[in-house]
Ligand code: SF4
């Protein structure tokens with residue numbers, strides 16, 4: 082095959098790793114954050130610059146800032162100090178990163194990615210490093226090192242696949258998070274992370290959808306659903322005293338294919354008579370603070386509990402998003418809780434008490450829906466999805482960060498007749514990342530996205546060739562935004578959809594008109610069969 086992207090150079094470059102500088106080749110890095118966004122978020126050193134510039138216009142005392150920042154984080158995060166100290170360089174993680182597999186660049190091995198920071202840690206924070214320098218694996222912090230940190234910490238999607246294989250449990254994603262956080266202290270950040278974050282500050286969501294547009298979009302969705310099902314659904318926004326606050330990623334309101342997932346939620350909520358509300362303030366489940374700094378993550382997350390309190394709901398239901406769930410599951414309660422004003426979530430339809438959400442008070446839509454199906458509360462006609470041969474991509478954060486493995490599969494097996502798994506070592510906890518998470522899904526970064534997504538796409542190709550799979554289902558907004566591009570490139574002919582889109586297709590609603598189209602407006606498989614019968 083002549084595709085240049087699979088000409089992967091595996092032999093390491095000649096010379097010492099710490100002397101090899103990154104090449105800022107077009108297609109392998111993301112644009113810097115604009116001065117306006119940096120300023121808007123109150124972050125340091127707003128200015129015009131690009132990573133391809135020779136001069137990054139760092140503050141005069143950049144080195145002092147970084148070392149002080151590192152010291153503070155070593156004192157604050159015990160895990161960070163531990164991860165700096167305990168790696169035995171066993172190499173178990175080396176070939177587990179999709180960026181290494183897709184690029185062959187040794188600095189994309191998780192162990193070496195961490196070493197970029199660890200070597201500086203040794204030099205300034207360990208006795209052996211101070212005394213023996215490079216003999217102890219230590220190195221000076223220079224501007225070239227800063228550039229290297231930027232290049233490789235923005236070639237890590239914080240997916241945590243490597244941590245599954247590390248016998249010591251070292252989480253390289255957390256090292257990347259600290260690396261990015263340090264870079265933020267000197268104004269080195271990317272626009273694809275800070276632009277959505279700034280939008281969140283202004284209007285409550287990443288995409289900058291203002292309250293009146295949110296209302297229009299949801300009403301438009303109600304119109305479309307009515308056309309498909311003959312049923313008018315009510316969509317409450319900011320309803321005080323509702324039982325449940327529903328928070329989805331903002332892409333669901335109008336991006337494709339996310340929007341069809343939204344139609345699925347709306348049909349479901351109507352069918353079960355859920356007393357819920359959207360919010361124009363907490364109109365974003367996603368949190369790009371996770372890809373920038375703990376502080377920004379906390380600030381962006383705060384609105385969820387605040388809005389739940391203002392509206393007086395009992396608990397929160399969250400939509401199909403990836404990193405939103407890592408924030409909720411691993412950080413929210415510590416950062417902005419405890420949310421004692423909320424109740425331990427109980428499904429009003431089945432009576433199931435979600436003990437797993439006892440601390441956060443937030444239930445994932447996949448576990449909520451799986452419970453409804455399990456209790457026999459939904460009438461489903463899976464033949465409506467018969468034109469689809471479906472596989473499931475475990476989005477990194479719901480699978481590895483919260484263990485949500487079986488519920489989406491349970492929904493798919495009930496909503497579709499043709500479901501096929503990708504190979505075991507590419508799914509569940511071992512799932513391969515889409516290659517574009519953690520704010521790296523930009524067009525200018527396309528080569529790295531396609532390289533990083535190569536292992537995922539290869540597994541999809543396998544089920545396409547063996548079972549004729551033509552649809553990849555997932556529960557992450559970033560996946561829905563970036564996997565279509567990836568699959569168009571590596572596995573043309575495979576579409577991407579949310580799990581609740583397929584559920585919405587199969588859901589037989591009380592009083593619905595005979596359905597002839599799926600939620601995308603395409604002919605339903607069962608309707609087509611009836612026509613040709
Ligand atoms: S967290 Fe994911 S992207 Fe980052 S080094 Fe580990 S495997 Fe690679």
Ligand code: SF4
Nearest residue numbers: 168170171172174247
């Ligand atoms: S698997 Fe863990 S201990 Fe082994 S090299 Fe990787 S990070 Fe270090």
